[in-house]
Amino acid sequence: MHHKIFSQIVKEIIQFRESSSTNRVGISASYEELCSCVNRDLPDIGETSEKALNTLVSSVKNALIHNVNPRYYGFVIGGSTPVSIAADWLTSGWDQNGQVYNTSPAAAIIEDVVTEWILKLLELPEKASIGYVTGAQMANFVGLSIARNSVLSDYLWDIDTKGLQNAPHINIICGECCHGTIHSGIRMMGLGTENVKTVPNDREGRILIKELHSTILDCEGPTILCLQAGNVNTGAFDNFEEAIDFAHLKKVWVHVDGAFGLWARATTKYRLLTAGVQKADSWSVDAHKWLNVPYDSGMVIVRNSDEHKRLKTTRCAYAGESDEKLRDGSVWVPENSRRARAFVLYATLRNMGRKGVELLIEKSCELAKQFEMEIKNIPSTRILNDVVLNQVLFRIEPQSVADLDSFNKALDK
Numbered sequence: 164m165h166h167k168i169f170s171q172i173v174k175e176i177i178q179f180r181e182s183s184s185t186n187r188v189g190i191s192a193s194y195e196e197l198c199s200c201v202n203r204d205l206p207d208i209g210e211t212s213e214k215a216l217n218t219l220v221s222s223v224k225n226a227l228i229h230n231v232n233p234r235y236y237g238f239v240i241g242g243s244t245p246v247s248i249a250a251d252w253l254t255s256g257w258d259q260n261g262q263v264y265n266t267s268p269a270a271a272i273i274e275d276v277v278t279e280w281i282l283k284l285l286e287l288p289e290k291a292s293i294g295y296v297t298g299a300q301m302a303n304f305v306g307l308s309i310a311r312n313s314v315l316s317d318y319l320w321d322i323d324t325k326g327l328q329n330a331p332h333i334n335i336i337c338g339e340c341c342h343g344t345i346h347s348g349i350r351m352m353g354l355g356t357e358n359v360k361t362v363p364n365d366r367e368g369r370i371l372i373k374e375l376h377s378t379i380l381d382c383e384g385p386t387i388l389c390l391q392a393g394n395v396n397t398g399a400f401d402n403f404e405e406a407i408d409f410a411h412l413k414k415v416w417v418h419v420d421g422a423f424g425l426w427a428r429a430t431t432k433y434r435l436l437t438a439g440v441q442k443a444d445s446w447s448v449d450a451h452k453w454l455n456v457p458y459d460s461g462m463v464i465v466r467n468s469d470e471h472k473r474l475k476t477t478r479c480a481y482a483g484e485s486d487e488k489l490r491d492g493s494v495w496v497p498e499n500s501r502r503a504r505a506f507v508l509y510a511t512l513r514n515m516g517r518k519g520v521e522l523l524i525e526k527s528c529e530l531a532k533q534f535e536m537e538i539k540n541i542p543s544t545r546i547l548n549d550v551v552l553n554q555v556l557f558r559i560e561p562q563s564v565a566d567l568d569s570f571n572k573a574l575d576k
């Protein structure tokens with residue numbers, strides 16, 4: 164048994180996380196310098212577990228970003244809480260295969276429980292289904308794939324047997340500020356970005372409603388609309404009330420990318436920003452962002468679980484018969500063998516409780532407001548967005564500098 168390495172690794176992780184509070188968050192060494200630390204020899208004869216891990220640590224130590232620290236402001240990426248890390252280790256240690264009920268009843272039952280909790284927390288329809296995926300990119304891809312299948316089936320086209328060849332043309336409507344993963348999803352689905360009808364946004368990144376309505380009216384045939392809860396630069400939300408009802412009059416499927424913004428629904432104070440979002444047909448949300456669990460944790464949520472279930476109609480021969488009562492986690496996602504992701508969510512949500520989640524979101528938003536105030540007090544700064552959520556966008560504009568764009572870009576380094 165090699166259990167000693169587990170305690171070795173715990174020590175290493177504690178050390179890393181403690182050092183993160185004082186270490187520089189980013190990295191100043193060059194690519195060449197970082198590569199020179201990496202042992203690139205594949206040994207003929209395997210090393211001991213301890214040696215292999217030590218080599219991994221010494222190879223990458225200097226190339227690790229300290230994003231687990233509250234001083235990290237780089238991107239919209241979360242940290243990870245102690246309980247979520249520990250539950251993540253349990254997930255690996257238990258090594259459950261979340262494919263079908265029989266490969267891990269534990270994974271299946273916990274996915275069912277967490278599904279109920281998430282739908283309650285986010286105030287989404289209680290009969291909706293959730294697929295536990297790697298992140299919002301995959302959630303957008305799955306949500307849009309189900310949308311594509313559904314709008315084609317409205318036009319009596321069965322994509323499972325006929326595929327996309329000769330299928331009715333599908334219109335996809337997106338705001339010009341939609342996240343890049345929506346476009347990647349559209350490409351991966353074989354729909355082609357040339358088929359996207361782009362609707363202009365206002366300066367906060369919200370889709371313009373009048374233009375959206377006329378775009379919807381111009382669309383003939385199967386149509387999908389992508390909206391956004393939480394613009395990645397400004398935190399702004401599309402006007403769901405005005406967009407979704409109108410889209411539904413024309414039988415348009417509405418998918419909402421709520422990678423981080425959908426969490427606003429877990430609070431009394433910020434829920435209003437998302438008013439009407441519950442009327443959509445599918446949603447994406449990440450847990451590895453605002454819920455601060457380790458990476459590899461996103462959710463695709465679909466109003467009509469029957470349509471979600473049809474995503475994958477073929478079962479592997481060895482998976483056995485399905486049973487309506489028993490959850491098969493892989494039915495709701497592209498992967499077959501898969502990590503039991505919901506264990507981390509279960510432990511994290513138990514640890515935080517409803518109130519804890521609410522506090523987390525509210526506190527981040529309050530801190531963003533405070534950040535805005537402090538920035539405003541610094542001479543030559545300009546706030547660029549309406550701070551409605553947890554995003555503060557600003558730039559520094561000293562009078563003495565002619566090329567402000569290059570100046571601000573250089574500050575990024």
Ligand SMILES: Cc1ncc(COP(=O)(O)O)c(C=O)c1O
Pocket residue numbers: 239297298299300301342344393394395420421422423449461
């Ligand atoms: C609005 C939005 N959608 C999608 C994504 C992609 O998320 P992930 O990196 O988890 O795939 C992000 C990430 O920043 C995002 O902010």
